[in-house]
Amino acid sequence: MYKIESKNVDFFYGPSQALKNINIAIRANTVTALIGPSGCGKSTYLRLFNRMNDLIDNIKLSGQVLIEGEDIYGRGINVDSLRKNVGMVFQKANPFPKSIFENVAYGLRVNGITDKKIIEERVETSIKQVVLWEEVKDKLKKSAFELSGGQQQRLCIARALAIHPSIILMDEPTSALDPISTAKVEELIYELKTKYTIVIVTHNMQQAGRVSDRTAFFYLGELIEYDETKTLFTKPKEERTQNYITGRFG
Amino acid sequence: MINEIKITKRKKRSQAIAFWIFRLLSYSIVAILFIILSFIIFKGASVINWNFITQMPEEGMTKGGIYPAIIGTLCLVAGSMIFAFPIGVLAAIYMNEYVKDGIIKRIIKQMTNNLAGIPSIVFGLFGMSLFVNKLHFGDSILAGSLTLGLLALPVVIRTTEEALKAVDNTFRQASLGLGASKWQTTSKVVIPIAFPNIITGLILSIGRVSGETAPILFTVAAYFLPKLPTSIFDQAMALPYHLYVISTSGTNIEASRPIAYGTALVLIIIVLIANLLANGLRKYFGKKVKMN
Amino acid sequence: MTHLDIELQHLKAEAIKMWTLVNLQLNKGKVSLLSLDKDLAREVILSERRVNAYELKLDRDCENIFALFNPVAVDLRFVLAVLKINNNLERTGDIVEGIAKFVLNVDNTFDKQLLEITRAVEMYEAANNMMEDVLEAFDKEDTGIARRVFQQDDLLDDINIKANKIVADYVRTHPDHIEPALYLLSIIRKLERIGDQAKNMSEEIIFYIEAKVLKHRSKVEKSKE
Numbered sequence: 149m150y151k152i153e154s155k156n157v158d159f160f161y162g163p164s165q166a167l168k169n170i171n172i173a174i175r176a177n178t179v180t181a182l183i184g185p186s187g188c189g190k191s192t193y194l195r196l197f198n199r200m201n202d203l204i205d206n207i208k209l210s211g212q213v214l215i216e217g218e219d220i221y222g223r224g225i226n227v228d229s230l231r232k233n234v235g236m237v238f239q240k241a242n243p244f245p246k247s248i249f250e251n252v253a254y255g256l257r258v259n260g261i262t263d264k265k266i267i268e269e270r271v272e273t274s275i276k277q278v279v280l281w282e283e284v285k286d287k288l289k290k291s292a293f294e295l296s297g298g299q300q301q302r303l304c305i306a307r308a309l310a311i312h313p314s315i316i317l318m319d320e321p322t323s324a325l326d327p328i329s330t331a332k333v334e335e336l337i338y339e340l341k342t343k344y345t346i347v348i349v350t351h352n353m354q355q356a357g358r359v360s361d362r363t364a365f366f367y368l369g370e371l372i373e374y375d376e377t378k379t380l381f382t383k384p385k386e387e388r389t390q391n392y393i394t395g396r397f398g
Numbered sequence: 399m400i401n402e403i404k405i406t407k408r409k410k411r412s413q414a415i416a417f418w419i420f421r422l423l424s425y426s427i428v429a430i431l432f433i434i435l436s437f438i439i440f441k442g443a444s445v446i447n448w449n450f451i452t453q454m455p456e457e458g459m460t461k462g463g464i465y466p467a468i469i470g471t472l473c474l475v476a477g478s479m480i481f482a483f484p485i486g487v488l489a490a491i492y493m494n495e496y497v498k499d500g501i502i503k504r505i506i507k508q509m510t511n512n513l514a515g516i517p518s519i520v521f522g523l524f525g526m527s528l529f530v531n532k533l534h535f536g537d538s539i540l541a542g543s544l545t546l547g548l549l550a551l552p553v554v555i556r557t558t559e560e561a562l563k564a565v566d567n568t569f570r571q572a573s574l575g576l577g578a579s580k581w582q583t584t585s586k587v588v589i590p591i592a593f594p595n596i597i598t599g600l601i602l603s604i605g606r607v608s609g610e611t612a613p614i615l616f617t618v619a620a621y622f623l624p625k626l627p628t629s630i631f632d633q634a635m636a637l638p639y640h641l642y643v644i645s646t647s648g649t650n651i652e653a654s655r656p657i658a659y660g661t662a663l664v665l666i667i668i669v670l671i672a673n674l675l676a677n678g679l680r681k682y683f684g685k686k687v688k689m690n
Numbered sequence: 691m692t693h694l695d696i697e698l699q700h701l702k703a704e705a706i707k708m709w710t711l712v713n714l715q716l717n718k719g720k721v722s723l724l725s726l727d728k729d730l731a732r733e734v735i736l737s738e739r740r741v742n743a744y745e746l747k748l749d750r751d752c753e754n755i756f757a758l759f760n761p762v763a764v765d766l767r768f769v770l771a772v773l774k775i776n777n778n779l780e781r782t783g784d785i786v787e788g789i790a791k792f793v794l795n796v797d798n799t800f801d802k803q804l805l806e807i808t809r810a811v812e813m814y815e816a817a818n819n820m821m822e823d824v825l826e827a828f829d830k831e832d833t834g835i836a837r838r839v840f841q842q843d844d845l846l847d848d849i850n851i852k853a854n855k856i857v858a859d860y861v862r863t864h865p866d867h868i869e870p871a872l873y874l875l876s877i878i879r880k881l882e883r884i885g886d887q888a889k890n891m892s893e894e895i896i897f898y899i900e901a902k903v904l905k906h907r908s909k910v911e912k913s914k915e
Contacts, residue, residue: 200571205499232577238568244587255576258586304572311576331692338693357758358693381757 157211181356184366235308241300243292298329442659470634477543486554514552542618557599
């Protein structure tokens with residue numbers, strides 16, 4: 149069974165159609181990259197998986213989005229528990245104005261976990277998972293804003309991991325980072341793959357190549373090509389894909 | 399080549415002229431403020447001393463202090479804030495965080511803007527007819543505070559809304575993305591981030607409220623009271639009204655002129671202190687949620 | 691270790707596997723030549739297919755690394771070197787196949803004395819050693835070992851040049867053995883070419899480790915640089 153599946157998905161912002169008949173199936177424990185020029189619908193598509201688009205007024209969706217076989221837009225779906233299962237990391241590191249510890253603990257607290265021991269334990273393992281523990285273990289009580297941009301982004305990933313999701317969505321997670329921090333986050337993605345299913349939107353095609361198993365190329369709201377990253381980057385089937393990844397997009 | 403030099407010269411000249419105009423204008427604003435301030439300080443500083451601040455007015459307000467007016471103004475400011483601040487902030491939160499874009503939101507917004515545009519004397523009349531007469535509060539601190547509160551409400555709502563709008567949407571998304579509810583997101587993430595800017599709303603409304611004369615004219619202000627108010631149903635004196643009274647209809651206008659300037663100076667100082675205090679608070683909270 | 695490092699290590703391991711296979715093939719070819727063992731020769735010819743399969747696989751691996759990781763600096767030079775070494779190894783495999791085919795075709799009347807006077811066996815051994823050394827240089831990233839290979843090639847050149855005269859003399863005295871003698875001469879040519887392949891591979895190794903281009907320089911320069 150596929151971890152994430154979308155069937156004939158159309159999506160509208162008011163009168164304009166942002167996604168046209170998207171069919172994608174994603175296996176568990178893989179990294180899937182969504183690439184394409186700005187405004188191609190890749191971010192919109194990513195935000196379908198945790199119903200983040202619900203926050204926008206005047207939207208319309210048709211088709212099915214299945215996670216673990218269940219239609220997440222179906223009736224009787226608890227959006228809060230869906231979002232617990234589907235973590236998200238944003239373009240700009242956005243730690244809350246709280247301490248490093250409280251940032252990671254936030255997700256646990258809002259989900260009703262009050263046991264101090266469990267919280268401490270989960271915070272520690274989550275920060276360790278993003279290879280940040282050695283850098284912050286002595287200043288957990290300090291504000292998260294004291295960390296560097298790259299550290300903040302890893303903290304945000306830890307924050308998402310703390311509530312034990314099985315899927316992580318990443319929306320251009322390194323576009324605001326320097327090359328070294330970018331490399332660290334990419335390595336992290338590669339490691340996290342063993343435990344999580346990751347979908348990542350990226351403007352950086354080399355990044356898609358480096359981190360992903362499969363790549364989907366979006367253009368003007370359409371899914372042009374979806375294939376193994378190796379194949380897509382060496383022998384794309386579609387001319388438009390080739391033009392985009394070689395930088396000849398006109 | 400020569401042409402180019404000419405053009406460069408011309409560009410430089412027009413730039414210099416523009417700069418000078420801007421500089422002149424901004425300096426003149428500072429100058430005007432400075433003139434007003436120094437005028438008031440020059441005229442009023444001589445009467446200010448400890449007794450002036452702590453004593454009752456004497457001999458038809460030509461002598462003595464302005465103690466009851468200071469207390470009255472402080473009471474009115476505090477009372478109006480207690481009324482306007484929670485309602486304004488909650489209304490703004492509701493409007494910005496909960497109401498979807500649409501006709502209802504537009505109506506509320508338009509009404510708030512209209513409220514801000516109503517002349518203050520109209521608030522005074524409204525306060526008199528509703529609080530003083532209809533609700534039988536009489537001329538009282540309560541009626542005055544409520545009227546001033548109404549006046550401050552649009553300022554509080556608008557600045558709070560701006561503060562909430564300035565909070566980057568990804569903070570909300572990050573919180574909701576962790577399975578938090580809307581209220582958890584608003585109370586634990588959005589408001590703490592917006593707090594320093596919400597305080598700005600408080601500063602602005604305090605400034606506005608403490609200087610208003612018209613709304614208190616019919617609702618609370620007393621011409622002269624020999625004692626301090628003891629409850630919220632008492633009348634009170636207030637600095638702006640006191641200033642108005644002793645400079646237009648006092649027993650001896652010429653004799654009380656220095657006291658009038660002293661009162662103006664005290665009013666300005668109170669507003670200044672309130673601003674500084676609120677600014678300090680804002681910086682303190684701002685440091686806690688410092689963005690980078 | 692980064693993701694790219696893992697891929698590069700994997701590539702290196704694959705290249706070493708292919709290399710070991712080619713060296714083994716070379717060795718078997720030598721034994722079959724000495725003993726005229728036709729079964730062994732057939733085995734050599736069969737294993738050539740596996741070498742070809744490796745070649746395709748390494749090509750594809752390099753292609754993927756270029757496309758997905760955009761390697762730079764030492765990583766780029768390494769993948770380029772592997773790509774070329776891959777080609778050299780495949781050529782070496784072809785040459786050994788040629789030698790094995792000769793063993794299959796030759797009849798039992800072949801005069802083994804010919805192998806000795808032309809020093810073909812000695813040459814074969816030298817070529818074999820060269821290949822082993824380059825592999826070691828590649829495995830240990832040791833340019834010192836790679837440089838030694840250039841000197842070893844002198845022996846191969848020397849034997850190759852002298853073989854002409856020796857074979858000519860032999861044919862004059864043994865007119866009935868002209869055909870096998872000419873075949874042997876072609877084997878000596880092939881061995882000389884194996885030496886060239888080994889040299890090319892050494893150049894690639896030095897290029898990737900030290901970023902120095904040694905192609906088209908004299909041997910003395912190469913071993914000194």
